[in-house]
Amino acid sequence: MSSVLEKVNEPADLKNLAKGDLNQLSEDVRALIIDTVSKTGGHLASNLGTVELTIALLRVFSPPADKILFDVSHQAYTYKILTGRKDRFATLRQYGGISGFLSRKESPYDAFGAGHSGTALSAALGMAAARDEKGGHEHIVAVVGDASLACGVSFEALNNVEASAKRLIVILNDNEMSISANVGAVSRYLGELLANPRYNRWKHSIEGVIKRLSGQSNTLRRIYYRLEESIKNLFLKSVMFEEFGFRYIGPIDGHDIPRLVAALEIARDDAVPVLLHVSTQKGRGYEYAEKCPESWHGIGSFDIESGLTTAPSGAPSYSQIFGSTLERLAARDPSIVAITAAMQSGTGLSSFAARFPTRFHDVGISEEHAVVFAAGLATQGMSPVFAVYSTFSQRAMDYILHDVCLQNLPVVICLDRAGIVGDDGPTHHGIFDLAMMRSFPNLTMMQPADGAELANMLYSALLWKRPVVIRYPRGACPGYVASEQLEEIPRGRAxxxxxxxxxxxxxxxxxxxxxxxxxxxxxxxxxxxxxxxxxxxxxxxxxxxxxxxxxxxxxxxxxxxxxxxxxxxxxxxxxxxxxxxxxxxxxxxxxxxxxxxxxxxxxxxxxxxxxxxxxxxxxxxxx
Ligand SMILES: Cc1ncc(C[n+]2csc(CCOP(=O)(O)OP(=O)(O)O)c2C)c(N)n1
Incomplete structure (x- = not known):
């Protein structure tokens, strides 16, 4: 471990560092993350993208008094390392070791636990409302990714900002990626904010002047941000976040620590809700992850030099067997449509997506919408198949009950990663679906014993034209051979x-x-x-x-x-x-x-x- 990180155990140590040391600190942290994840596996690309942002946050804010929330919290390794967990970081995701996500049980610095997308804004609003009620002065900061911002629950929270909070800071961590490329109108809109060339040219030149004139003067910077706010409306029509009650700052480079610190200080000192739009790069600083952030989002162990996986591979996974069987069935039946909620490759649907682009729908991180969307498709004679991890399906329980089962619609829901998943821990174990749904009227729930039975179950579910859930675990199916002829499983027969x-x-x-x-x-x-x-x-x-x-x-x-x-x-x-x-x-x-x-x-x-x-x-x- 090189010298600067050695000096930092707690956020207070970071505040004492010379400004010039901060870039070296980011290099040290990055090296530690890459080294550790190469052994333990974990979320690499998202974490490499937030190193500088987290250092800047800890330079400006003082947790645990100030509350810093990370949406999903799959980008919080730097936060863990710099909030007292550096020495235990080698135990990441291991039994008895530190979690890959934030956890209130693990550290007083973890203001809110997560693992599922979209919760940070609501929780932060709740904390801000509590602070205001109690007359507190702490800062509440929520870091939210561009894909998680489009979750239904994030929008429910946005809708509530004006009513619920006097002061709140939201950092929009925009890397233009979900796990795969981000999708949808919000993503397109954010892209326009990032890319508007006339606005950015103007912004860049004014910033240059301000920098020359002001040195590090906060007053001039404040004037600049006020001026920017008015002028940007000329270039950008309107900024959506301002309609929701935020002062919008940005977009700024999320890897430039001095600029981040300056903008965060402005946000900290403002008396209104502020949204700071930060542009970051997923996989930053590790060549392989920069080139292909999707496959480096969550990975097993790997060799740092070559970027090659060292995790054992071999037999096809349940996800792959599901994907290839569905593709086979869809080739014969034009009514079959596949749906994912931002988990295209994880659920084995990449090949289907490439082959049947009009019959493949990535609806973003919106499991609730995915289910009702499938129900709508089913009313029109289509045969929708929604593939989703068991743990994320928990979001959609009411929609499965109210919109699919009650209307007895032919929607097939394939629950991947059903059962214990291992290193991702309690946020991701898919162990509740059976207990949640077994008593839903009209619903058939089944689980195959192997890959061949999975293929037959998928085939059967599509024949039956009724609500069906098929659950299957994470992992491989040794000995699987695709059979020529798929067979119907007698419904309800063991x-x-x-x-x-x-x-x-x-x-x-x-x-x-x-x-x-x-x-x-x-x-x-x-x-x-x-x-x-x-x-x-x-x-x-x-x-x-x-x-x-x-x-x-x-x-x-x-x-x-x-x-x-x-x-x-x-x-x-x-x-x-x-x-x-x-x-x-x-x-x-x-x-x-x-x-x-x-x-x-x-x-x-x-x-x-x-x-x-x-x-x-x-x-x-x-x-
Ligand atoms: C409810 C739910 N659905 C799916 C996921 C799986 N998932 C984890 S991270 C992620 C992408 C998040 O993208 P973004 O918020 O932009 O953060 P980034 O990874 O780009 O930093 C997804 C889909 C999840 N955690 N929660």
């Missing part, structure tokens, strides 16, 4: 993998290998054990459950979701309603926020291993 009578193990999807290994342990102990691929969480195969219940002494359920309210609870309810006298042993994640960590570590810690489950079953039968 599949017996192993016959047995005394203990019946029902598992969903990726938990089947665990079910089989558990069965092996129990067979060695002398039990007769059946294993069932449950396939459906709704409707459950009640006929088979009740048939087996005549002889079984115990039902064991295993799911990659919370153990309360989901698949196992459904089986338990079915048995209870029929007066079943045996034992039901549900296995899944507890109703807790499961921490980050490799899935294998987490499964061990939470008793999701063959030995632990077999022991529970044996004890239950003995008791």
């Amino acid at each position: 599949h017996v993998l192993r016959a047995g009578w005394e203990i019946q193990i029902w598992a969903l999807g990726d938990m089947l290998p665990l079910a089989i290994a558990t069965a092996d342990r129990l067979v060695i102990k002398g039990y007769s054990v059946g294993v069932v691929n449950g396939r459906f969480a709704a409707p459950l195969d009640t006929d088979m459950i009740l048939f087996q219940s005549r002889l079984a002494r115990a039902f064991v359920t295993i799911e990659n979701g919370v153990a309360s309210g989901g698949f196992g609870s459904g089986i338990a309810e079915t048995l209870l309603d029929e007066g079943y006298q045996g034992r039901v042993i549900r296995n899944g994640w507890p109703v807790e926020f499961v921490p980050q960590g490799a899935p294998s570590i987490l499964m061990g810690k939470y008793g999701l291993t063959p030995d632990a489950i077999a022991d529970r079953v044996v004890n239950a039968l003995a008791g």
Whole structure:
């Protein structure tokens, strides 16, 4: 670690640095981020873009008294490093280590936790309203990306600024990217603000004059920003943010620390809400990430020199199998339309997007809109398929219930990353969808045990013309071979993998290998054990459950979701309603926020291993 970062542990240390040291500090921080992420994986491109901005923020503001919020908080590594977590940074995203996102539990500097987009403005407004009510004087600063600004919830907050806050500072961190290229009218509008050549030429020359005249005089700078505000309206028609009650400053270069500090000081001293528009570059300072920020947004471990991944790769992922199957089906059926909420490549839809551009819709980070948009398409005879990570679908629950299920519309929702996801931790684990949606009327919910079954389920869901959710985990499908002929899965029918009578193990999807290994342990102990691929969480195969219940002494359920309210609870309810006298042993994640960590570590810690489950079953039968 080079000398300047060595001198900084807390924001107060940064304030004591000579101005000339700040650029070196940004180099040091950048090197630490690249080095660490090359080993741990993480969000690289977004974090490399905010190094200078964060240094400037910590030069001007004083957290934890001042509150600095980062939307999503996948760009807050510099903030973590400079707020007392430098020495633990090597544990980033590891079990027991520091989180890849901000977390109120982790540090008093983390004013608000996040992981999902669009929440910073609302939370900051709430904090500002509380401050004003209590007569406080602290500054509230929200850093929001250009794509997150277009979230529905961000707009709900914007709509409320005038009514809710006297003072608030919003930093619009505009890198013109979401994970992929940003989309939509807000993005186009911001592009116009960044690119207006006449305005920028004017701004550039006036700034030059001010710099020469003023040295570092705040008074002249203040006059300049006031003048800029009036003149920019001549060039830019109107600035949207001013209609929402902000004083708009910018756009300014988000990698120029002195300019950032100067603008932040103006914003800090203003008595009204201020929006500072900052132009940054995703991946800044690491050649490979600068060239292809999309693939360097979130990455596994890599070799710094070559930029090549060192994470193991091989079998196709569930996402890839979903994408290629949908493409195959869409080639035969022109009614099929694919929708993503800003997760094109993550959900495996890039090839579909290139092949069927008019039938592919990236609606931006707006899961709620995506669902209702799909519902609208379905009313007109289209067959919409919305691919979304399980955790982000949580936003859209009411729309799935009210707009899709209630009207019984043929919308297929594919929940990628369902189950535990690993290093991204509790904001990203997709373990609640089963419990949330299992009781939605009209909804079929299923999970494939492997890639071939995923392809068949997608095919079936599109045949059925009704609301369907298919969930599948993060990760690979070893041994997958695309089959020539897709087959319809009988709706609501489970599949017996192993016959047995005394203990019946029902598992969903990726938990089947665990079910089989558990069965092996129990067979060695002398039990007769059946294993069932449950396939459906709704409707459950009640006929088979009740048939087996005549002889079984115990039902064991295993799911990659919370153990309360989901698949196992459904089986338990079915048995209870029929007066079943045996034992039901549900296995899944507890109703807790499961921490980050490799899935294998987490499964061990939470008793999701063959030995632990077999022991529970044996004890239950003995008791
Ligand atoms: C509700 C929700 N949907 C999707 C995501 C996945 N996601 C993480 S970062 C990101 C892009 C954010 O873009 P922007 O706000 O412009 O920040 P940048 O990454 O460009 O710094 C997306 C789509 C998320 N975190 N939350």
